[in-house]
Amino acid sequence: MAEGILAAALNGNSHALVGSAGVAAVPGQSASRETAAILKGRGASRDGFQSRQLDEEMAMESDVIIALSSSHADVVQRLLPDAGERVKLLTDFIDADEGLTGADVPDPFGMNRAAYEEVAEVIDLAIPGILKALDC
Numbered sequence: 001m002a003e004g005i006l007a008a009a010l011n012g013n014s015h016a017l018v019g020s021a022g023v024a025a026v027p028g029q030s031a032s033r034e035t036a037a038i039l040k041g042r043g044a045s046r047d048g049f050q051s052r053q054l055d056e057e058m059a060m061e062s063d064v065i066i067a068l069s070s071s072h073a074d075v076v077q078r079l080l081p082d083a084g085e086r087v088k089l090l091t092d093f094i095d096a097d098e099g100l101t102g103a104d105v106p107d108p109f110g111m112n113r114a115a116y117e118e119v120a121e122v123i124d125l126a127i128p129g130i131l132k133a134l135d136c
Helices: 002-010 033-041 056-061 070-079 081-086 113-133
Strands: 065-067 087-089
Touching: 002 033, 002 113, 033 113, 056 081, 065 070, 070 081, 070 087, 081 087
Parallel strands: 065 087
Antiparallel strands: none
């Protein structure tokens, strides 16, 4: 979902490439029905999306690796120590006045549409900070 929302925010007007991968993802799965519906409603559809695992090559090609939880960030840093300071939490990009800096974003997998909408709202809050960090 974060990949689709960020790609839509960039709207093709950037040098940045957006991708997503998980630390425990099952490769080849399509987006959940809830994610697809939310992205479609925002005009941010990711047709043909398939999940994939983060690997060393992908991490080394990335300027920023954004994790939704501190446990995921820790796994990335443990498995790929060269990723170092490029690993950030999504909530680190949210204005401090929102009170979410450093918070984990829960994985809504298996939950209802409302849980997915809440995660999308948190992602929306991070978009301005991400765009600024990417110099977009």
